[in-house]
Amino acid sequence: MAGTFIVEPERRVPVIAETDVLVVGGGAAGIAAAVAAARQGARAMLVERYGSLGGLATNGLIILLLTLDDGRGRQVVAGLCQELVDRLAARGACLFPPREEWGSPDPALVEKYRRLGLVWGSGPHAVRYSVAYDPEEFKVEADRLVLEAGVDLRFHRWAVGVRKDGGRVTHVIFESKAGREAVACGAVIDATGDADIAVLAGEPVEQELVHPWLWFRTANVDEAAAEASPQRSGYYRTVHPRGYLHPWGAAERIGRAIDPVNPDDLTYAEVECRRLARAELDRLRGKAAGFERAWLAGFAATLGITESRRLVGLHQLVREEMDRHADDVVAVTGHWTKYGAVYEIPWRSLVAQGTANLAAAGRCISVDHRVHHATKEIPACFATGEAAGTGAALALERGCGLAEVDVRALQARLRAAGAWLPGP
Incomplete structure (x- = not known):
C-alpha cells in the first residue's frame, strides 16, 4: 500500500x-x-x-x-x-x-572544571x-x-x-x-x-544529516576511585555526589548518519543508541575504576539532535x-x-x-x-x-x-x- x-x-x-x-x-x-x-x-x-x-x-x-x-x-x-x-x-x-577565575590558565583550575564538563576543545586551555x-x-x-x-x-x-x-x-x-x-x-x-x-x-x-547522541547519567559511582583513575575520560561529575554525566554518541558510535526529521530514522536511532549506550555502561563496569557497582540513572528522554x-x-x-x-x-x-x-x-x-x-x-x-x-x-x-x-x-x-x-x-x-x- x-x-x-x-x-x-x-x-x-x-x-x-x-x-x-x-x-x-x-x-x-x-x-x-x-x-x-x-x-x-x-x-x-x-x-x-x-x-x-x-x-x-x-x-x-x-x-x-x-x-x-x-x-x-x-x-x-x-x-x-x-x-x-x-x-x-x-x-x-x-x-x-567564580568570576575571578574566568580566563585563568592555571592548570589545576582548568583540570578542576574540565572534570565538571566545563572546559572543552583544544588547548592551550583557560577557565x-x-x-x-x-x-x-x-x-x-x-x-x-x-x-x-x-x-x-x-x-x-x-x-x-x-x-x-x-x-x-x-x-x-x-x-x-x-x-x-x-x-x-x-x-x-x-x-x-x-x-x-x-x-x-x-x-x-x-x-x-547527523550522527545522533544519547547522553545518559550513572549513579552509585565510587567518586574517589573514578577521580583518581589515570584512564578517566568521557564522563563528567554532576552537581550531585556519586553521579556522572556521559555525553555519549557521535560518528564513531552509531552505524550511519540519520535524517533528523525522518521519523523512521529517528526510530532506528532511538533503539540503536539505547542498546549501544547500555553496552557502554557494561564496559565501564568492567574497565573503569569506580564504576564497578554503578547503575544507570537514566537515558536522555530525547536524542541529542543538535542540527x-x-x-x-x-x-x-x-x-x-x-x-x-x-x-x-x-x-x-x-x-x-x-x-x-x-x-x-x-x-x-x-x-x-x-x-x-x-x-x-x-x-x-x-x-x-x-x-x-x-x-x-x-x-x-x-x-x-x-x-x-x-x-x-x-x-x-x-x-x-x-x-x-x-x-x-x-x-x-x-x-x-x-x-x-x-x-x-
Whole structure:
C-alpha cells in the first residue's frame, strides 16, 4: 500500500486562542522568546510538544551551559540566561567558576572544571564561564520564569500547519489528544529547533544529516576511585555526589548518519543508541575504576539532535564573519571549543525572507554549518530567543513587519533588560 493516498474530508478547525506573539517550541530559545515578549507588554503564548520545558537542556540531558563567555574571561551572554543561572544557584542546583577565575590558565583550575564538563576543545586551555546544573531543577525554574512573566503556556501540542494571509501567518494549527486546533497570532517565533514553522510557511531551509547522541547519567559511582583513575575520560561529575554525566554518541558510535526529521530514522536511532549506550555502561563496569557497582540513572528522554534544518533568512551568518561587528547585532556568543572566537548575531539572521511576521530563534536561525556549532549551544539559544521575543513585541507595538523593526530601539530594549551587546 505504500505510495497510495487517501483523501480526508474537509473539516472545521476550532480557533482556541488568540495571542500577540506565538512561540512554538519550549527549549531554551522558546523560553527566552516567550518571557521577553511578555515582559515587553505583548500577549505571549508558548506551545511545547512535550510536558516540560527545556528541550535538549533538560530532556536531552545536555545539562551544561557552554558557554557564557568569549574564552578570554569576558561574559557575552547575560540577560535571561544569566537570570536562570541565578535562580538555579539560589537553589544550590548548579556549579560554575567564580568570576575571578574566568580566563585563568592555571592548570589545576582548568583540570578542576574540565572534570565538571566545563572546559572543552583544544588547548592551550583557560577557565570558561560555563555552568553545570540539575535538569529537574531547571524544569521547575523554567516553569516559574514563564508563568511569572504572564505567558500562556500550553503543553502536549505539535504544530502541523499554518494559515497565511498574503505574506503573514495568521494562525498556527496544532494536533493533540484534543484533536486539531488553531491559534490566531500577530507574530510567530519558530523555536522548534527543526525549523518546523519555517517549512510549513514555505520558507527556504538548509538541512543536515547527523550522527545522533544519547547522553545518559550513572549513579552509585565510587567518586574517589573514578577521580583518581589515570584512564578517566568521557564522563563528567554532576552537581550531585556519586553521579556522572556521559555525553555519549557521535560518528564513531552509531552505524550511519540519520535524517533528523525522518521519523523512521529517528526510530532506528532511538533503539540503536539505547542498546549501544547500555553496552557502554557494561564496559565501564568492567574497565573503569569506580564504576564497578554503578547503575544507570537514566537515558536522555530525547536524542541529542543538535542540527537538522536551519532557516535561510534575510542574512546567513557565515564563518568569515567571526569577530566582525554587525550593525544590527542582537545577540552575541562565544564558541564552546575555541578561545576568543565571537559571533555577533544580526537581527537579519533571525528574520524570514518571505513571511513578514515570522522569526526563528535557537538552533534553527540563519547561519552556516560551521557557525551553527557556536549558535546551537544553550546560552546562545537563550540570547537569540530573547532577541526574537523582544523584536516581535516591538514590531507589533509599532505596527511593522519584523524586517522593518527599528534595530536601534531593539538593541536599547535588550540592553535595558540585561542582555549583553557590544557598544554603549
